[in-house]
Amino acid sequence: MLDVFTLFLFNIIVYNIPLLYGTTGEIMIEKSGSLNLGVEGTMAIGAVVGYLAGAKTNSLFVACIVSFIAAGLVGLLFSFLTVTLQANQNVTGLTITTFGVAFYYFIGNALSNSKGGWPMFSGAEESATKAFYEQSQALHIPVLSDIPFFGKALFSHGILVYVAILIAILMSVYFKKTVPGLKLRAIGENPAAADSLGVNVTLYKYLHIIIGSGIMGIGGLYMGLNMGGTFEGSNCWINGYGWISIALVIFANWSPAKAILGTFIFGFFNTLRVQNAALAYAFPNALGWLTKIPSHFFSALPFIITLIVLIASSLSKKKKSGEPQAIGRNYYREDR
Amino acid sequence: MEYAIELKGITKSFGPVAANKNINLSLAKGEILALLGENGSGKTTLMNMLSGIYMPDSGSIFINGEKARINSPEDSGRLGIGMVHQHFKLVERFTALENIRIGMRGNGRFIHGKDVRKKIEDTAAKFGFEIDLDKVVANMAVSEKQTLEILKVLCYGAKIIILDEPTAVLTVQEIDKLFAVLRAMKAEGHSIIIITHKLNEVMAISDRVAVLRHGEYIDTVVTAETDEKALTELMVGRKITLNIDRPVIEKTHPLLEIRDLTVKNDEGATAIDHINFYIRGGEILGVAGIAGSGQKELCEAIAGLRKIEEGKMIHEGESIVGMSPKKILEHGISMSFIPEDRLGMGLAPSLSITDNMILKNYNEAKGPFVDRKSAREEAQKVIERLEVVTPSTETPVRRLSGGNVQKVLLGREIKSGPNVLITAYPVRGLDINSSYTIYNILNDEKKKGTGILFVGEDLDVMLALCDKIMVICHGKLQGVVNSEHTTKEEIGLMMTGTLNIVNKEGKTDGIAKDSAFTSDEEDKSV
Numbered sequence: 001m002l003d004v005f006t007l008f009l010f011n012i013i014v015y016n017i018p019l020l021y022g023t024t025g026e027i028m029i030e031k032s033g034s035l036n037l038g039v040e041g042t043m044a045i046g047a048v049v050g051y052l053a054g055a056k057t058n059s060l061f062v063a064c065i066v067s068f069i070a071a072g073l074v075g076l077l078f079s080f081l082t083v084t085l086q087a088n089q090n091v092t093g094l095t096i097t098t099f100g101v102a103f104y105y106f107i108g109n110a111l112s113n114s115k116g117g118w119p120m121f122s123g124a125e126e127s128a129t130k131a132f133y134e135q136s137q138a139l140h141i142p143v144l145s146d147i148p149f150f151g152k153a154l155f156s157h158g159i160l161v162y163v164a165i166l167i168a169i170l171m172s173v174y175f176k177k178t179v180p181g182l183k184l185r186a187i188g189e190n191p192a193a194a195d196s197l198g199v200n201v202t203l204y205k206y207l208h209i210i211i212g213s214g215i216m217g218i219g220g221l222y223m224g225l226n227m228g229g230t231f232e233g234s235n236c237w238i239n240g241y242g243w244i245s246i247a248l249v250i251f252a253n254w255s256p257a258k259a260i261l262g263t264f265i266f267g268f269f270n271t272l273r274v275q276n277a278a279l280a281y282a283f284p285n286a287l288g289w290l291t292k293i294p295s296h297f298f299s300a301l302p303f304i305i306t307l308i309v310l311i312a313s314s315l316s317k318k319k320k321s322g323e324p325q326a327i328g329r330n331y332y333r334e335d336r
Numbered sequence: 337m338e339y340a341i342e343l344k345g346i347t348k349s350f351g352p353v354a355a356n357k358n359i360n361l362s363l364a365k366g367e368i369l370a371l372l373g374e375n376g377s378g379k380t381t382l383m384n385m386l387s388g389i390y391m392p393d394s395g396s397i398f399i400n401g402e403k404a405r406i407n408s409p410e411d412s413g414r415l416g417i418g419m420v421h422q423h424f425k426l427v428e429r430f431t432a433l434e435n436i437r438i439g440m441r442g443n444g445r446f447i448h449g450k451d452v453r454k455k456i457e458d459t460a461a462k463f464g465f466e467i468d469l470d471k472v473v474a475n476m477a478v479s480e481k482q483t484l485e486i487l488k489v490l491c492y493g494a495k496i497i498i499l500d501e502p503t504a505v506l507t508v509q510e511i512d513k514l515f516a517v518l519r520a521m522k523a524e525g526h527s528i529i530i531i532t533h534k535l536n537e538v539m540a541i542s543d544r545v546a547v548l549r550h551g552e553y554i555d556t557v558v559t560a561e562t563d564e565k566a567l568t569e570l571m572v573g574r575k576i577t578l579n580i581d582r583p584v585i586e587k588t589h590p591l592l593e594i595r596d597l598t599v600k601n602d603e604g605a606t607a608i609d610h611i612n613f614y615i616r617g618g619e620i621l622g623v624a625g626i627a628g629s630g631q632k633e634l635c636e637a638i639a640g641l642r643k644i645e646e647g648k649m650i651h652e653g654e655s656i657v658g659m660s661p662k663k664i665l666e667h668g669i670s671m672s673f674i675p676e677d678r679l680g681m682g683l684a685p686s687l688s689i690t691d692n693m694i695l696k697n698y699n700e701a702k703g704p705f706v707d708r709k710s711a712r713e714e715a716q717k718v719i720e721r722l723e724v725v726t727p728s729t730e731t732p733v734r735r736l737s738g739g740n741v742q743k744v745l746l747g748r749e750i751k752s753g754p755n756v757l758i759t760a761y762p763v764r765g766l767d768i769n770s771s772y773t774i775y776n777i778l779n780d781e782k783k784k785g786t787g788i789l790f791v792g793e794d795l796d797v798m799l800a801l802c803d804k805i806m807v808i809c810h811g812k813l814q815g816v817v818n819s820e821h822t823t824k825e826e827i828g829l830m831m832t833g834t835l836n837i838v839n840k841e842g843k844t845d846g847i848a849k850d851s852a853f854t855s856d857e858e859d860k861s862v
Binding site for chain 2: 177
């Protein structure tokens with residue numbers, strides 16, 4: 001009986017960590033006053049480029065660095081268009097999503113149809129990606145991993161799960177405690193005020209958009225590895241998680257710490273989709289009714305929850321207290 | 337004399353509009369210099385070049401005798417210049433301490449770094465500020481925000497401090513407090529530039545006064561050797577004779593009567609404070625006042641675009657308070673407002689002249705479709721009558737020159753045949769010829785018996801065009817004068833709040849003798 005719960009909790013974490021990467025990355029960008037709707041595309045590019053680099057070098061570390069750089073370059077493009085050329089942020093973000101997902105399919109299809117084929121992701125003895133595969137698997141943490149129930153559910157994950165949580169915590173400290181974090185938030189709230197105090201608005205925006213995008217890229221890579229690294233011509237690895245991340249930013253009230261919580265609350269419903277049958281089977285009396293609900297409903301559940309979250313947070317003024325006041329508006333010093 | 341700032345030949349243009357023309361200005365060390373000028377005379381633009389917001393097109397800036405280039409606010413701060421902007425540059429969600437911390441150099445990487453609080457508290461104590469460093473700006477009163485702004489620049493070690501209209505938002509007691517702080521700063525060796533419209537304050541606080549007019553430098557005088565009258569003359573200039581017609585028409589009964597009108601602005605402060613006035617048919621009533629004295633709020637209140645707090649508005653014997661803007665328009669009151677950017681209000685820039693005509697009378701057409709044919713005819717009529725220069729009726733409005741845009745706007749307003757026309761700044765930014773066309777249009781309307789409220793900037797024009805001029809200062813009525821029997825200086829003194837002639841010499845200004853208010857209503861309003 002316990003196993004079902006363990007697995008449930010385990011899956012909440014394992015399958016939804018990409019949301020945390022996407023959400024923290026987007027929070028960093030939005031805190032600088034920019035709204036980047038290109039999360040989906042940025043993650044897709046980070047995923048495919050990072051994965052291929054990892055498969056080539058047989059190293060998870062290289063994969064992470066490359067996906068961070070690839071996604072960061074997408075962030076650089078976004079910054080150049082919106083900060084320097086003052087392009088509309090919404091349109092630019094949507095363009096990046098369209099471009100990123102198309103780039104993913106383009107590379108994937110081209111490689112799949114080439115002579116070498118799509119590199120496999122496998123821990124088998126003769127596999128060329130054995131080390132890459134093994135580095136991404138669950139770590140055994142002494143003592144912690146051996147705790148009954150929680151050891152398996154919370155402390156038997158791959159390194160990237162812990163990195164995501166570490167990023168969220170560090171980002172929270174960065175915003176709340178440090179002077180650069182204060183300056184960044186000031187830009188998001190009132191760029192003219194920050195500018196008048198000698199903060200380099202352009203530099204700060206560029207830097208944080210690039211770092212935020214890079215974080216998203218690692219999230220994309222994680223998703224790809226979770227899917228076993230296999231490219232399917234009809235299904236993008238990111239699968240809408242980029243969009244959900246944007247909604248989670250609002251749910252988390254622009255707080256990286258709350259984003260951890262939001263990810264897992266959201267993950268609960270997401271996991272219900274995968275595991276409702278198992279739950280119903282384990283507890284036929286208490287949860288047997290779950291089987292009566294059509295599976296399509298569970299598939300739609302994450303998006304229904306997203307919708308509810310957006311409506312609820314839009315209705316409540318107080319909840320949006322973390323929203324940067326200048327979000328979505330480009331800043332030009334000599335504006336009159 | 338040793339100078340903290342010297343400006344030589346500074347010129348700055350925004351597009352075709354020159355905001356500053358060849359300005360020379362100097363600020364001695366340890367003095368308080370008042371920068372005086374009407375709105376639009378280029379004071380703020382000039383100061384923004386010192387604070388690094390704008391860059392001059394030509395001319396040079398010397399700080400402490402050395403030539404300086406100020407490319408950014410950071411450069412400005414490094415040179416020891418601190419500016420307190422008219423519209424505060426504060427992050428509303430941050431506390432006072434966080435706001436100050438943004439621009440503080442050193443003291444580590446953390447917000448609550450070593451000695452941060454102590455440093456700020458010491459500076460506050462030195463100049464006698466009382467401030468709660470942990471209060472969030474959004475919860476602060478205006479005077480607290482200003483204290484914070486001044487404390488901010490002092491904490492950054494600014495030696496030259498520029499205050500842009502610091503007293504505009506303060507009460508009399510708060511102004512006294514501010515002046516005490518300024519004197520303390522001066523005693524510490526700071527040099528201060530204070531921008532203000534109020535002559536009594538200039539006299540009270542400054543050592544010297546520099547005057548700008550229409551973007552040009554006029555003169556600098558020593559405060560002790562001048563008086564308010566001489567300064568007013570420098571500010572508004574000598575009377576220029578203009579050839580504007582002022583046909584005398586038989587005036588009708590009061591068309592629009594306003595009693596005890598009180599209106600708040602967007603920030604919730606009182607913009608119009610218990611004002612009485614009336615407009616008769618066949619007269620042009622001018623509204624004079626420093627910009628931001630409540631003109632916009634007054635126009636919006638009459639047009640039904642802004643909620644009124646108190647008072648009555650009677651048009652043709654019927655109260656228009658609470659009516660929708662559309663109802664008021666149908667009632668015969670038409671309003672056109674030319675904002676500072678000239679395109680913001682009333683017209684849709686990307687639509688054609690015809691489409692802009694439709695915007696006003698779309699509801700007259702029967703059925704779901706717009707009546708493009710008659711709108712095009714109307715557009716054609718406006719073009720012919722007002723001599724609008726345009727390739728066709730289908731040209732997008734934004735492609736027309738400023739003067740032609742304003743003609744279209746005014747043409748559309750008078751087309752509906754209003755009997756009260758409210759027009760604010762109709763000649764804003766126009767050249768002489770276009771301006772005269774607009775004056776003629778207004779005079780034609782006046783001859784038809786329309787009552788016109790003309791909110792203007794240029795006193796010479798108002799004296800020539802208007803029959804009467806009412807002067808407001810900070811939303812309060814300073815008096816109504818007859819253009820025949822007044823002078824520019826008198827209006828200038830009223831605009832700056834030095835002179836108030838309401839109810840003086842038996843006048844009951846703003847209340848018509850043949851008022852449409854019944855005695856019953858009078859009793860209630862008194």
